[in-house]
Amino acid sequence: MSKRESVGGRSTVDRSVGKGSMNVLLVYPEFSDTFWSFKYALRFIRKRAFSPPLGLLTVAAMLPEAWDKRLIDVNITNLTDQDLAWADMVFVSGMAIQRDSAREIIARAKDGGLKIVAGGPMFTTEQDSFPEVDHLVLNEAELTLQPFLDDLKAGRAKRVYSTTEFADIHQSPIPAWELVDMRKYASMIIQFSRGCPFNCEFCSVTELFGHGTRLKSAEQVIAELDELYALGWHGPIFSGDDNLIGSKAYLKGELLPALIAWQKGKRGIGFGTEVSINLADDPELMDLMVRAGFTTVFIGIETPDQDALTECGKNLNTNRDLVADVKRIQQAGIQVQGGFIVGFDSDTPSIFQRQIDFIQQSGIVTAMVGLLQAIPGTKLFERLGQEGRLQEDPATGDNADGVTNIVSKMDPETLQEGYRRIMKTIYSPSVHYQRIRIFLREFKFRRLETRLDVQHILALFRSFYHLGLRNRGRLQYWRLLLWTIFRKPKALPMAVTLALYGYHFPRSFG
Numbered sequence: 001m002s003k004r005e006s007v008g009g010r011s012t013v014d015r016s017v018g019k020g021s022m023n024v025l026l027v028y029p030e031f032s033d034t035f036w037s038f039k040y041a042l043r044f045i046r047k048r049a050f051s052p053p054l055g056l057l058t059v060a061a062m063l064p065e066a067w068d069k070r071l072i073d074v075n076i077t078n079l080t081d082q083d084l085a086w087a088d089m090v091f092v093s094g095m096a097i098q099r100d101s102a103r104e105i106i107a108r109a110k111d112g113g114l115k116i117v118a119g120g121p122m123f124t125t126e127q128d129s130f131p132e133v134d135h136l137v138l139n140e141a142e143l144t145l146q147p148f149l150d151d152l153k154a155g156r157a158k159r160v161y162s163t164t165e166f167a168d169i170h171q172s173p174i175p176a177w178e179l180v181d182m183r184k185y186a187s188m189i190i191q192f193s194r195g196c197p198f199n200c201e202f203c204s205v206t207e208l209f210g211h212g213t214r215l216k217s218a219e220q221v222i223a224e225l226d227e228l229y230a231l232g233w234h235g236p237i238f239s240g241d242d243n244l245i246g247s248k249a250y251l252k253g254e255l256l257p258a259l260i261a262w263q264k265g266k267r268g269i270g271f272g273t274e275v276s277i278n279l280a281d282d283p284e285l286m287d288l289m290v291r292a293g294f295t296t297v298f299i300g301i302e303t304p305d306q307d308a309l310t311e312c313g314k315n316l317n318t319n320r321d322l323v324a325d326v327k328r329i330q331q332a333g334i335q336v337q338g339g340f341i342v343g344f345d346s347d348t349p350s351i352f353q354r355q356i357d358f359i360q361q362s363g364i365v366t367a368m369v370g371l372l373q374a375i376p377g378t379k380l381f382e383r384l385g386q387e388g389r390l391q392e393d394p395a396t397g398d399n400a401d402g403v404t405n406i407v408s409k410m411d412p413e414t415l416q417e418g419y420r421r422i423m424k425t426i427y428s429p430s431v432h433y434q435r436i437r438i439f440l441r442e443f444k445f446r447r448l449e450t451r452l453d454v455q456h457i458l459a460l461f462r463s464f465y466h467l468g469l470r471n472r473g474r475l476q477y478w479r480l481l482l483w484t485i486f487r488k489p490k491a492l493p494m495a496v497t498l499a500l501y502g503y504h505f506p507r508s509f510g
């Protein structure tokens, strides 16, 4: 058994399946210029994308060893005719937001006479929309890939492989990172857990990954990190958890102590992840997370309106002082990024100013505000379908593009206009730079989170030119730098990074 298969004990798939040559092209479709693409900020550090596609890399690690595999992430490189000529089969993954690019890739591969195997969140939630795909290997590949490979070997591969079960992620292999050109990415990506104990009406996580939090063993995580480190990655790592703190006992007792031990003697490896707001209730957990290297968490705050929180089932966020919660996390030494939504049935036009005020007071610099969309597979989609309130066009999958597939209760023009006002206001230079200062005043530096390389130094000079000389808000930029140098000198790299985000976000929503 290879090292990769032995992690976590049992082998996920029989990797002798299909011995003989097979050239597999794993293709990750392009993201448009979205909020999360970080495209305009990444240019400053000469990176092409935020992180590589973990789903495809995990699938690659489960394919027969004898097969030749190549990864084409269209976000960092072109898919060429030569790539397609080399391949026998194309494996495609993606989120709804990558729909157009995925269709283009599928069409080109079909023109080349190639078989298409598709999986991942978009295909799982929208399988009927892709009649041209030969094999839909849906849900978690830990469960559905092996039956597909078995049938393929026997010459009777079916069109759809799906399951209602959730995988034991102790069986997930170490992703095939050797296929990745790490220099092109700002961050690497791993996953400690899947699933979320909560039940928000608009969210597809529980449908896709379940209510229980499924966790990798600490040993398994450390093996993954060791491999990344050995391959030369000593930078930031994002963990794609739905809600890392779903099982606090495991975190405190196993994972975080193991990460603290692993970090000894290493510098520059900061973790980011997604959690729920109840992190703020647990000082011990926050302290352990900081010591383990967590620098940033994304939290779905959604709205300061109690009725809207109740409407969408986000009961966890009700009856709390959400601004104080955010500040407690910042004071512990963790930056909070927040997700916000407008367009709930109970929203009135006063919500726009209330969202602006909340975001500003909380010092959440990276605030992703979206219009509520109904994603297939969610309870919201089902409810609105029954109420006849779904538009014909599907959800774009980008909730920050100002488009919705919902027939809203609020007058649509008022909603659009209010949404645009939020985005314009919070990312206007004066408000954005002021928010960075509000955040930095609160934030407690517990460790230096980035290892500065040449590109970071160059990015500082590039920012002098673009933000300090050419961009709107140049005066505020210089004021922020001076303020930081005198008041929080250790925070200078962070201040510049946050300033660059302010350069990206307005461009990403036009």
Ligand code: B12
Pocket (backbone or CB within 6 Å): 031, 034, 035, 036, 037, 050, 051, 052, 053, 054, 055, 056, 058, 059, 091, 092, 093, 094, 095, 096, 097, 117, 118, 119, 120, 121, 122, 125, 137, 138, 139, 140, 141, 142, 145, 189, 191, 194, 195, 203, 204, 205, 208, 209, 239, 240, 241, 242, 370, 375, 397, 398, 399, 400
């Ligand atoms: C990390 C992450 C991100 C990263 C993306 C990093 C990257 N390079 O892909 C960031 C932070 C940028 C991001 C952003 C967004 N994300 Co996101 N993200 C995730 C998250 C938390 C983890 C993804 C991951 O790596 N998982 C680990 C791998 C192993 O799982 P996986 O990709 O699902 O792959 C497994 C299976 O799906 C399957 N599989 C996957 N691909 C393939 C391919 C084949 C051929 C086969 C056979 C099988 C297969 O096998 C794998 C092993 O089981 C997921 C939630 C989750 N738990 O997965 C949401 C998730 C993917 N994101 C989602 C969304 C909506 C978004 C945003 C649109 C959010 C927003 N509102 O703006 C943005 C859009 C991205 C953009 N650039 O604009 C949705 C997608 C829903 C959908 N139907 O498309 C998810 C599922 C969360 C949710 N709310 O439901 N995201």
Ligand code: SF4
Pocket (backbone or CB within 6 Å): 196, 197, 198, 199, 200, 203, 204, 205, 206, 242, 243, 276, 300
């Ligand atoms: S807490 Fe977050 S991940 Fe969990 S169901 Fe709600 S929105 Fe989805």
